[in-house]
Amino acid sequence: xxxxxxxxxxxxxxxxxxxxxxxxxxxxxxxxxxxxxxxxxxxxxxxxxxxxxxxxxxxxxxxxxxxxxxxxxxxxxxxxxxxxxxxxxxxxxxxxxx
Numbered sequence: 001x002x003x004x005x006x007x008x009x010x011x012x013x014x015x016x017x018x019x020x021x022x023x024x025x026x027x028x029x030x031x032x033x034x035x036x037x038x039x040x041x042x043x044x045x046x047x048x049x050x051x052x053x054x055x056x057x058x059x060x061x062x063x064x065x066x067x068x069x070x071x072x073x074x075x076x077x078x079x080x081x082x083x084x085x086x087x088x089x090x091x092x093x094x095x096x097x098x
Contacts, residue, residue, distance in 0.1 A: 002079045008037045011052075014087065015039050023094065039087075041094055042051040050090045052078060058073045 009056075015027040022041070035054040040047070045065050054057040056079060061072035078086055093095040 004054040007083050011037050011039050
């Protein structure tokens with residue numbers, strides 16, 4: 001099961017927490033076709049987005065500011081049991097380089 005609205009609120013809170021830690025973040029909602037949520041994080045050396053949709057999938061991508069290298073992982077199945085871990089893995093990359 002995937003409680004999209006629960007995790008949307010949770011992501012909003014995590015964006016606030018990350019901003020308090022000094023990261024530049026943006027929280028975005030798009031409900032035009034398939035409801036989705038996005039958290040963007042930006043540092044001096046890395047920009048990334050974590051996006052998820054009501055259908056139980058998530059994507060994340062990164063751009064290395066210094067090299068322009070892009071990396072991404074798409075169509076990651078998420079549910080209530082693994083969503084937090086997937087987001088934590090996304091954020092970990094920012095903590096490793098800063």
